Amino acid sequence: MELxxxxxxxxxxxxxDKIEFFIKEKVKELNRQGIVxxxxxxxxxxxxxxxxxxxxxxxxxxxxxxxxxxxxxxxxKDAKLVAKNLGIETKxxxxxxxxxxxxxxxxxxxxxxxxxxxxxxLYKGFxxxxxxxxxxxxxxxxxxxxxxxxxxxxxxxxxxxxTLYYYSEQKNYLVAGCCNKTExxxxxxxxxxxxxxxxxxxxxxxKTQVRQIADYLKVPEKIIKKAPSPDLIPGIVDEFVxxxxxxxxxxxxxxxxxxxxxxxxxxxxxxxxxxxxxxxxIIKKSKHMRELPxxxx
Amino acid sequence: MELxxxxxxxxxxxxxDKIEFFIKEKVKELNRQGIVxxxxxxxxxxxxxxxxxxxxxxxxxxxxxxxxxxxxxxxxKDAKLVAKNLGIETKxxxxxxxxxxxxxxxxxxxxxxxxxxxxxxLYKGFxxxxxxxxxxxxxxxxxxxxxxxxxxxxxxxxxxxxTLYYYSEQKNYLVAGCCNKTExxxxxxxxxxxxxxxxxxxxxxxKTQVRQIADYLKVPEKIIKKAPSPDLIPGIVDEFVxxxxxxxxxxxxxxxxxxxxxxxxxxxxxxxxxxxxxxxxIIKKSKHMRELPxxxx
Numbered sequence: 083m084e085l086x087x088x089x090x091x092x093x094x095x096x097x098x099d100k101i102e103f104f105i106k107e108k109v110k111e112l113n114r115q116g117i118v119x120x121x122x123x124x125x126x127x128x129x130x131x132x133x134x135x136x137x138x139x140x141x142x143x144x145x146x147x148x149x150x151x152x153x154x155x156x157x158x159k160d161a162k163l164v165a166k167n168l169g170i171e172t173k174x175x176x177x178x179x180x181x182x183x184x185x186x187x188x189x190x191x192x193x194x195x196x197x198x199x200x201x202x203x204l205y206k207g208f209x210x211x212x213x214x215x216x217x218x219x220x221x222x223x224x225x226x227x228x229x230x231x232x233x234x235x236x237x238x239x240x241x242x243x244x245t246l247y248y249y250s251e252q253k254n255y256l257v258a259g260c261c262n263k264t265e266x267x268x269x270x271x272x273x274x275x276x277x278x279x280x281x282x283x284x285x286x287x288x289k290t291q292v293r294q295i296a297d298y299l300k301v302p303e304k305i306i307k308k309a310p311s312p313d314l315i316p317g318i319v320d321e322f323v324x325x326x327x328x329x330x331x332x333x334x335x336x337x338x339x340x341x342x343x344x345x346x347x348x349x350x351x352x353x354x355x356x357x358x359x360x361x362x363x364i365i366k367k368s369k370h371m372r373e374l375p376x377x378x379x
Numbered sequence: 380m381e382l383x384x385x386x387x388x389x390x391x392x393x394x395x396d397k398i399e400f401f402i403k404e405k406v407k408e409l410n411r412q413g414i415v416x417x418x419x420x421x422x423x424x425x426x427x428x429x430x431x432x433x434x435x436x437x438x439x440x441x442x443x444x445x446x447x448x449x450x451x452x453x454x455x456k457d458a459k460l461v462a463k464n465l466g467i468e469t470k471x472x473x474x475x476x477x478x479x480x481x482x483x484x485x486x487x488x489x490x491x492x493x494x495x496x497x498x499x500x501l502y503k504g505f506x507x508x509x510x511x512x513x514x515x516x517x518x519x520x521x522x523x524x525x526x527x528x529x530x531x532x533x534x535x536x537x538x539x540x541x542t543l544y545y546y547s548e549q550k551n552y553l554v555a556g557c558c559n560k561t562e563x564x565x566x567x568x569x570x571x572x573x574x575x576x577x578x579x580x581x582x583x584x585x586k587t588q589v590r591q592i593a594d595y596l597k598v599p600e601k602i603i604k605k606a607p608s609p610d611l612i613p614g615i616v617d618e619f620v621x622x623x624x625x626x627x628x629x630x631x632x633x634x635x636x637x638x639x640x641x642x643x644x645x646x647x648x649x650x651x652x653x654x655x656x657x658x659x660x661i662i663k664k665s666k667h668m669r670e671l672p673x674x675x676x
Contacts, residue, residue, distance in 0.1 A: 104675035112667060113519035179480040184472075184542065189549075222410035222551050233548035240541035243571065244534055245481065251530035252486075254519050259672055274540065274575045282672040370409060374671065375556055375579040378401035 083342060085333050085350045092291050094298035098133065101283050105137035108281050109256055116142030118250040119258045120242055121172070122313060123160030125296055125305055126260040126284065131164055132299040133283050134258050140169045146249060148242045150177040151187060152196065157313050160305055167302065173249070177241050186237055191230035198317025205318070216323045217360075220269050220367040235314040239275030246279075256280040264289040264328060267335050268361065269368025270320065277371065288332040326357065334361050380639060382630050382647045389588050391595035395430065398580050402434035405578050406553055413439030415547040416555045417539055418469070419610060420457030422593055422602055423557040423581065428461055429596040430580050431555050437466045443546060445539045447474040448484060449493065454610050457602055464599065470546070474538050483534055488527035495614025502615070513620045514657075517566050517664040532611040536572030543576075553577040561586040561625060564632050565658065566665025567617065574668065585629040623654065631658050 109117065117134045121127050134143050147161045158174070165172045186192060195201055208215050212225055219232045243257075250257045259279025261271050266285055271277045284292055289310070296306045310328070311319040321327055326334075330351055337347035338361065348355040370376070406414065414431045418424050431440050444458045455471070462469045483489060492498055505512050509522055516529045540554075547554045556576025558568050563582055568574045581589055586607070593603045607625070608616040618624055623631075627648055634644035635658065645652040667673070 101675050104673075108673055115521065175481075180477040183476040183480055184545065186545070224412065224551055226549075229549050229551050233545050236548060237541055237545045240544060244537040244541060247537060247571065248481065248483070248530050248534045251533060252523075252526050254521055254526050274544065274571055277672070278571045278575070279672045280667065282674050285672070285674045286676070370577065372671075374669075375574070375576045375582070376401075376405055377579050377582045378398050379583070 083337075083340060085337055085342075085347065089336060090288055090290055090332055092287075092294055094295045097287070097291075098136070098295055098298060101133050102137040105134055105258070105281060105283055109138055112256060112280065114254050114256045116144065116253065116255045117258050118144045118146065118246050118253070118255045120246050120260070121145045121147055121161035121164055122260075123154075123157035123164075123305070124308075124310060124313070125301065126262055126292060126310075127161075128164045128301045128305050129292055129296050129299060130258055130260045130283050131168055131170065132301060135168045135170060136299075142255075143168070143170045144249060144253060144255065145170050145172045146242075146246060147172055147174045148177050148245055149174070150181055150238060152238075152316055153313055154311075154316075160302075160308075163302055164305065175245055177238070177245065180241060181238065184237065186234060189230045189234065191227050192234050195231065195234060195315050201315055201317040202322065205322075214325070216270075217364065217367070220364065220371075231315075235312070235318075236272045236275060238314050239272035239312075240278075243275050243278045250280075258283060259285075261285050262287055262289050262292050264332055264335060266372065267339075267368075268324065268331075268364050269371050270324065271371070273371040288335065289328040290332045326353075331361070334358055335365075338362055338365065380634075380637060382634055382639075382644065386633060387585055387587055387629055389584075389591055391592045394584070394588075395433070395592055395595060398430050399434040402431055402555070402578060402580055406435055409553060409577065411551050411553045413441065413550065413552045414555050415441045415443065415543050415550070415552045417543050417557070418442045418444055418458035418461055419557075420451075420454035420461075420602070421605075421607060421610070422598065423559055423589060423607075424458075425461045425598045425602050426589055426593050426596060427555055427557045427580050428465055428467065429598060432465045432467060433596075439552075440465070440467045441546060441550065441552065442467050442469045443539075443543060444469055444471045445474050445542055446471070447478055447535060449535075449613055450610055451608075451613075457599075457605075460599055461602065472542055474535070474542065477538060478535065481534065483531060486527050486531065488524050489531050492528065492531060492612050498612055498614040499619065502619075511622070513567075514661065514664070517661065517668075528612075532609070533569045533572060535611050536569035536609075537575075540572050540575045547577075555580060556582075558582050559584055559586050559589050561629055561632060563669065564636075564665075565621065565628075565661050566668050567621065568668070570668040585632065586625040587629045623650075628658070631655055632662075635659055635662065 145165050246257045257279045259282045265271045309319045344358040347358045442462050543554045554576045556579045562568045606616045641652050641655045644655045
């Protein structure tokens, strides 16, 4: 199999039609009146917003904007731009107070994690001494500060999730999640946080495929072009954590999914075999995050 | 097949041994140092506490007690009794403030849902006019007050879940959930609330089987005997909502699971066929709550 720039090309119209049909069906099947979505200002939630509006109409979509202490001010601006273009109702729910009352900003780690350049320095330093923090976060870590850092950003995603459900249930709406396949396979999401929703419209599309349909759906260029970021810890953007650009990562994942050898993938993409193996390990370590809770059998 | 008092009898020692082995294995497999559990004061979380302590030792278990405005004062007393008997560390995290800052106590519905007898009256009244509120809650409802009531109690369970994760991640512990099979099949749990955990030790035991192993594990009699309640809305206890006692419900579910006809189950248990059909519907309506988010395929 040859891996190149065309490997992950999709027919955007066909894909969007299918997803929109799926959304419409699920709203009907589960007896709901519309859809709640969290708009982060990023490309994934923007794409899902366009898809749900196409599926059920802009009058039946509510978008929540949920900033907290560490959110970038640009995020809310970009989220509002999406909502305005689509003509959907928005509510801004500031999560700073509930997070503060849960003590989330009080740990030593939380006090440090405020400035981007400091955070990146800590991350790189930690990587040298104890291994990649993202990887360590997936497999469990005894390092107190890293564990605190994990808890610190994960509760933010989870609080967003429960806020989405709180509003969705009041309106008898569904919650649409915004995970994509790249995040899903690499565990680059929060278990019971952004991965928790009633429907997950773009979970079968790699990040680079989400970009393709973003173009087709006419998502504002500004949003398509900006560096993807979970917007939970200043300075921490996706490609910094993952250690590779999405173009190559997606093809590595595709190669692994299609049972190509590490060697073959590495050769074709001109990356080290070690890199390919690393992502294969990441897929394994994050397996429990993609499954229902374990039970004895 | 004959349904009688022996139908769901289990060998408690064998079952507990298996569950404890499972717990130990998962802690090792996921590279964690212990287990976090939420103690409600009820039998399910008490049983799980005994099992996890047997599996990993009381020094490696943290119990969170998470009261809020509407919790019964007895709950915390009973939870503390369990923790004391087992010698496990507890933390009391009051969720009133975060819930208040999310606006949860502000809706009209929330203001009404304070007194048990008022709540039961509203529930029964609603049942007459619009159908069973629990059932309506499963299938989605356009009734504003019922929808508000749903949102009101569900966010409490979800906030407990994210609090458990917040502490588990700081200590590199697993979260053990306390759902049982009766709750799981009937949707008598909160999606991404109490059903969200890393491991679910008693999810394959019916409520009446949980009672059997509670005896075996020597859970305090006071806790085994008290009426099961989600403790989220005053006056709302399990059997009031489900409309039947657990002894018969478990056997109905067992009969349905084993593909017995509605008629046969009804006859053997001396309940109406309508009742059996109702629980069969409940199983279907709650299906989405037992699955991963839906995706287009």
